[in-house]
Amino acid sequence: MTTAWGWIGPYFIVIVLAILVGPFLASLPLFHHTFLRPLGMNASQVVLFIADGICLLMVWMGAARARYDLHDNGRGQTFLRAILFPAALLLIVLMASRAYEAHGIPVLGPPRQPLYTWLVTGGLIGSASWLTFAWVRHVDALTQAFTRRPRRRQTKQETVPANQATDSVAAVEPAASAPTRPAGTAAVRNGGSPPAQLGRYHVVKELGRGAMGLVYLGKDPTIQRFVAIKTMRLDDIDSAEELKDFRDRFFREAESTGRLSHPNIVTVYDAGEQDGLAYIAMEYLEGTLLSCYCQKSTLLPSKHVLHIVAAVADALDYAHGQGVIHRDVKPPNIMLLKQRVVKVMDFGIAKMATASKTQPSLIVGTPRYMSPEQATGKDVDGRSDVFSLGVVLFELLTGERPFEADNMPALVTRITKAPHAPLMKYRQDLPTRVQSILDRALQKDIPNRYRHASDMAQDLRDVFQVMPR
Numbered sequence: 001m002t003t004a005w006g007w008i009g010p011y012f013i014v015i016v017l018a019i020l021v022g023p024f025l026a027s028l029p030l031f032h033h034t035f036l037r038p039l040g041m042n043a044s045q046v047v048l049f050i051a052d053g054i055c056l057l058m059v060w061m062g063a064a065r066a067r068y069d070l071h072d073n074g075r076g077q078t079f080l081r082a083i084l085f086p087a088a089l090l091l092i093v094l095m096a097s098r099a100y101e102a103h104g105i106p107v108l109g110p111p112r113q114p115l116y117t118w119l120v121t122g123g124l125i126g127s128a129s130w131l132t133f134a135w136v137r138h139v140d141a142l143t144q145a146f147t148r149r150p151r152r153r154q155t156k157q158e159t160v161p162a163n164q165a166t167d168s169v170a171a172v173e174p175a176a177s178a179p180t181r182p183a184g185t186a187a188v189r190n191g192g193s194p195p196a197q198l199g200r201y202h203v204v205k206e207l208g209r210g211a212m213g214l215v216y217l218g219k220d221p222t223i224q225r226f227v228a229i230k231t232m233r234l235d236d237i238d239s240a241e242e243l244k245d246f247r248d249r250f251f252r253e254a255e256s257t258g259r260l261s262h263p264n265i266v267t268v269y270d271a272g273e274q275d276g277l278a279y280i281a282m283e284y285l286e287g288t289l290l291s292c293y294c295q296k297s298t299l300l301p302s303k304h305v306l307h308i309v310a311a312v313a314d315a316l317d318y319a320h321g322q323g324v325i326h327r328d329v330k331p332p333n334i335m336l337l338k339q340r341v342v343k344v345m346d347f348g349i350a351k352m353a354t355a356s357k358t359q360p361s362l363i364v365g366t367p368r369y370m371s372p373e374q375a376t377g378k379d380v381d382g383r384s385d386v387f388s389l390g391v392v393l394f395e396l397l398t399g400e401r402p403f404e405a406d407n408m409p410a411l412v413t414r415i416t417k418a419p420h421a422p423l424m425k426y427r428q429d430l431p432t433r434v435q436s437i438l439d440r441a442l443q444k445d446i447p448n449r450y451r452h453a454s455d456m457a458q459d460l461r462d463v464f465q466v467m468p469r
Helices: 002-026 043-069 075-105 114-137 139-145 240-258 303-319 382-398 408-417 432-442 453-466
Strands: 201-209 214-220 227-234 269-276 275-285 334-336 342-344
Touching: 002 043, 043 075, 075 114, 075 342, 075 453, 114 139, 201 227, 201 334, 240 269, 240 275, 303 334, 303 342, 342 408, 382 432, 382 453
Parallel strands: none
Antiparallel strands: 201 214, 214 227, 227 275, 269 275, 334 342
């Protein structure tokens, strides 16, 4: 209500002032006895005409502003958006007709002349027809506004210990999919209608589900910028101490990722909390996730893959220099835009989505892309992301993963102890240097791995330069 009054108030106040001040000024002797020959009117008539004109203008501007601020939500707001302009036009025609008949404008002739009658009649019929058409066309939205939405079924979730981890969901999935929780997510009940607003952002629609929870398309009304808003519920955390710890870590991670500014990293604009919902507003992108290029039938050209992975390595190296570790490097968290621009998404999201420090056995990330130290719940640094990027490189080149198993415990065992599959088993056409890069990135022993992601990026570009076009 306060937000609505913030933009309704000014128009309403101007209309009231025009209604009150116009007649008052017109009643003053100075205006009443001043005759304006070019218009054939005295000043009092001109003042009343201007006051009425201001009222009509405010009605139209108010309708335009209301239509802009209302969301196309397929329900009541959609219906109101549709009828605002025709309803405002109908009101303006009626008010203008009344004002013209009350005050008259000699230069335009007397009110009841045929032209005036035709104009008023045409305006009334046209605006009424427009209103009727808009009403009928959007009557389903009006019906939906008075129909109670069924609550989504909630699925009981359990946290997953390190030795039984399952794949987390960090990329946006279709909203209709069953609720899932990343390993260790503490707060995760989602359902019901999307909020109309989060912070300063208008919520336009639901985009899907990510590692934290539901993801919305939002709009910043100040600069007319669309954003992706990732949310996580906090009101399901029972312990006050755990909630405080979770909230502190959430905003600490949001602050650290928000400081990242790199052409290959999705920009984080804002973070906040509203009505038990923590949210992060970030750059909204339209492109293709690398997971679309991980099947044998959709593999990208090898040089293109090296270019993409080198760009990701650059982004990781920059983030590591800022003290930020991704922890969930995988194809669904990397997007390819037009002109081959690469964007790495969800820095810190995996860590934000974990439970509090009171549950140390929980791991963060997606098991099939984890480093050995990450899969066993040990402390990680930037070299863990390098290992994960090596897995991504292998998958983009072959359509296979270097570590596979029938269950998660067996997968963790393979990651920590078994050698990775040789690249040449699938791609004999690639330079042996690519195998060397993968061997170094996928080293089990951390000291034998690339120390910096930038070193891996440079090696990839060196191979890129010598490969045939």
